[in-house]
Amino acid sequence: MSTLCIQGLQASVGGKQILHGIDLTVSSGEVHVVMGPNGAGKTTLSSVVMGKPGYKVLAGSVTLDDIDVLALPAWQRAQAGLHLVMQYPSEVGGVSLDHVMQEALIARGRSIDGLDQLLGDEAVRIGLSPELLHRSLNVDFSGGEKKRNETLQLAVLEPRIAILDELDSGLDIDALRDCARRVEDLTNERGMGALVITHYNRLLEELHPDAIHILVKGRIVASGGPELADQLERDGYAAFSPS
Amino acid sequence: MLAFTPDAVRALGADDVAMRLESLVCATATHLPTTDEEVWRYSRIGELDLDDFVPGRSVTTVEAPEGIVTTEAANDHSNDHSNDHSNDHSDDPADVFQLLNTAFADAIVIRVPAGRIIVEPVVVTHTIGTAAHTRSAVFPRLVLEAGADSEVTVVEQFVSPDGDRSLVVPHLEVHAAQGSRVKYLGVNLLSTTTWSLGHQRAIGERDSTTLLATVALGGDYARVRTEVRLTGQGATTRQIALYFADGTQMHDFRTLQDHAAPKTNSDLLFKGAVQDHARSVYTGLIKVRENAKGSVAFQTNRNLTLSNGAWAESVPNLEIETNEVKCSHASTVGPIDEDQRFYLESRGIPPEVAERLVVLGFFDEVLQQLPVGPLATELRARVAAKLHNRVAALQSSPA
Numbered sequence: 001m002s003t004l005c006i007q008g009l010q011a012s013v014g015g016k017q018i019l020h021g022i023d024l025t026v027s028s029g030e031v032h033v034v035m036g037p038n039g040a041g042k043t044t045l046s047s048v049v050m051g052k053p054g055y056k057v058l059a060g061s062v063t064l065d066d067i068d069v070l071a072l073p074a075w076q077r078a079q080a081g082l083h084l085v086m087q088y089p090s091e092v093g094g095v096s097l098d099h100v101m102q103e104a105l106i107a108r109g110r111s112i113d114g115l116d117q118l119l120g121d122e123a124v125r126i127g128l129s130p131e132l133l134h135r136s137l138n139v140d141f142s143g144g145e146k147k148r149n150e151t152l153q154l155a156v157l158e159p160r161i162a163i164l165d166e167l168d169s170g171l172d173i174d175a176l177r178d179c180a181r182r183v184e185d186l187t188n189e190r191g192m193g194a195l196v197i198t199h200y201n202r203l204l205e206e207l208h209p210d211a212i213h214i215l216v217k218g219r220i221v222a223s224g225g226p227e228l229a230d231q232l233e234r235d236g237y238a239a240f241s242p243s
Numbered sequence: 244m245l246a247f248t249p250d251a252v253r254a255l256g257a258d259d260v261a262m263r264l265e266s267l268v269c270a271t272a273t274h275l276p277t278t279d280e281e282v283w284r285y286s287r288i289g290e291l292d293l294d295d296f297v298p299g300r301s302v303t304t305v306e307a308p309e310g311i312v313t314t315e316a317a318n319d320h321s322n323d324h325s326n327d328h329s330n331d332h333s334d335d336p337a338d339v340f341q342l343l344n345t346a347f348a349d350a351i352v353i354r355v356p357a358g359r360i361i362v363e364p365v366v367v368t369h370t371i372g373t374a375a376h377t378r379s380a381v382f383p384r385l386v387l388e389a390g391a392d393s394e395v396t397v398v399e400q401f402v403s404p405d406g407d408r409s410l411v412v413p414h415l416e417v418h419a420a421q422g423s424r425v426k427y428l429g430v431n432l433l434s435t436t437t438w439s440l441g442h443q444r445a446i447g448e449r450d451s452t453t454l455l456a457t458v459a460l461g462g463d464y465a466r467v468r469t470e471v472r473l474t475g476q477g478a479t480t481r482q483i484a485l486y487f488a489d490g491t492q493m494h495d496f497r498t499l500q501d502h503a504a505p506k507t508n509s510d511l512l513f514k515g516a517v518q519d520h521a522r523s524v525y526t527g528l529i530k531v532r533e534n535a536k537g538s539v540a541f542q543t544n545r546n547l548t549l550s551n552g553a554w555a556e557s558v559p560n561l562e563i564e565t566n567e568v569k570c571s572h573a574s575t576v577g578p579i580d581e582d583q584r585f586y587l588e589s590r591g592i593p594p595e596v597a598e599r600l601v602v603l604g605f606f607d608e609v610l611q612q613l614p615v616g617p618l619a620t621e622l623r624a625r626v627a628a629k630l631h632n633r634v635a636a637l638q639s640s641p642a
Contacts, residue, residue, distance in 0.1 A: 094604025
């Protein structure tokens with residue numbers, strides 16, 4: 001059982017404060033969804049938790065069990081069990097997914113025996129053409145292929161807590177369903193915790209969140225069960241403003 | 244140029260000594276170039292003093308099928324198209340290094356008869372600096388004559404022992420006759436103390452296909468001037484290079500794609516990296532002459548600067564004298580893309596491994612196109628070793 005605990009997190013980028021005190025707790029097997037309009041700080045939240053350069057933490061803490069996440073560089077956060085599924089996965093010319101997964105497992109001291117088989121099986125399961133495993137990462141991939149590729153990595157690296165930043169952007173409905181179901185399965189079968197960040201609630205039709213949080217102007221302004229998404233659908237973000 | 248005497252030329256025992264002596268006279272009357280000349284801008288030519296060197300010879304081995312290679316102390320000028328080239332078309336007169344090469348060259352001539360296909364690559368290896376305690380200047384010359392509709396691949400490697408302070412002045416002449424397919428790969432594995440001033444010229448006749456590839460990892464100051472001239476309709480040339488300088492090395496490339504016939508195609512992809520305090524220069528020109536209507540020319544130069552103290556310059560140029568052509572050039576200089584680095588690190592990959600992946604990935608596009616696959620694997624490992632040296636240095640120095 002693992003718990004990601006974000007407390008009082010304030011952060012800025014380019015000298016401008018974006019997060020004004022975020023409190024969130026995600027444990028193994030849980031799905032927490034953070035919803036917010038453009039500019040609410042969704043990508044900043046995921047970037048700061050994962051340790052992307054360029055963001056400055058002003059206050060607060062992030063822990064994964066007893067690990068001080070903010071004290072670690074990104075690669076050590078990943079090895080500690082955090083993972084970020086990116087909204088816009090980077091293209092890396094000349095570097096293939098199977099190579100990246102190999103290096104990622106070696107860096108964790110894990111065996112790469114059977115990796116090719118695992119990648120092949122997972123590619124089929126997520127609906128990614130297996131030949132893309134050996135091609136330059138994300139180069140000339142469609143939006144759907146990029147997100148299937150991102151989702152596939154969760155099954156290989158088996159993070160304790162995954163942050164999914166706008167998994168639904170750039171996805172057609174079939175790819176969205178495949179990716180969301182795979183995430184759902186991983187939370188059920190392997191106890192992965194998921195912090196799902198999204199603008200739209202169409203992702204929620206496939207994922208079954210334990211909690212929904214509304215992020216507006218760098219603050220969580222409301223938290224509740226799945227019914228909160230219905231209220232948001234009805235009233236829009238305008239009904240939620242920071243107190 | 245004290246040691247570059249007529250007696251030194253005569254001592255070679257070549258049978259074309261008169262022509263060589265004539266070239267030597269011209270060389271002696273020619274000043275060393277300076278960085279005021281555009282083609283030597285940014286170079287380290289100012290550090291060179293020919294008085295420091297004596298004429299020497301490389302130890303050269305050739306692996307080739309019977310009958311196509313002759314090694315001659317003599318240049319065979321009856322078939323050497325370099326003269327046509329310089330007299331008819333070159334915009335620059337022969338510089339002092341070309342003249343010295345003509346005077347002192349040990350020439351290897353590869354003649355592929357018309358219609359013949361040479362399957363296995365011809366491998367020429369020059370070992371420089373074997374004479375202890377002297378700083379020698381050596382002048383390898385490779386002439387590659389591909390007959391009509393023939394096919395050949397040639398690899399030329401340059402190596403020297405650690406600490407060698409020789410000067411190597413290689414000269415390459417490629418003549419691709421009608422419909423021939425020629426691939427050449429030059430590999431610089433010289434010591435980081437050896438100087439190299441190379442010149443490559445290729446002529447592509449009608450419907451020929453020529454690949455000129457260079458991999459430069461060694462040398463102190465290593466320069467290659469590489470020029471292709473497309474003289475026959477439908478000729479195609481491709482120039483590619485991988486260069487990676489570290490320590491205080493400098494790599495310097497001057498390229499020319501000269502379209503002198505209609506419907507000719509040239510492409511160029513040069514990718515380089517510099518780390519520590521190393522430097523690199525790329526300047527390239529696409530020239531499309533008035534009669535070269537319907538030609539297509541591309542030129543791409545990309546550079547990674549891997550350390551704050553490293554420096555790379557990229558200067559692409561176009562000179563187009565006709566309409567109805569398609570030309571483009573692209574050039575970039577910069578550090579490793581931060582998003583790529585973060586992407587890999589966010590998968591749990593340590594920074595030094597992420598950097599190795601990105602740099603090897605960057606070079607992969609060139610390595611894939613090298614004409615000799617097994618050699619590409621070895622060269623890839625050498626690039627990785629250079630990266631490793633840097634990481635080791637970073638980790639042993641105080642933060």
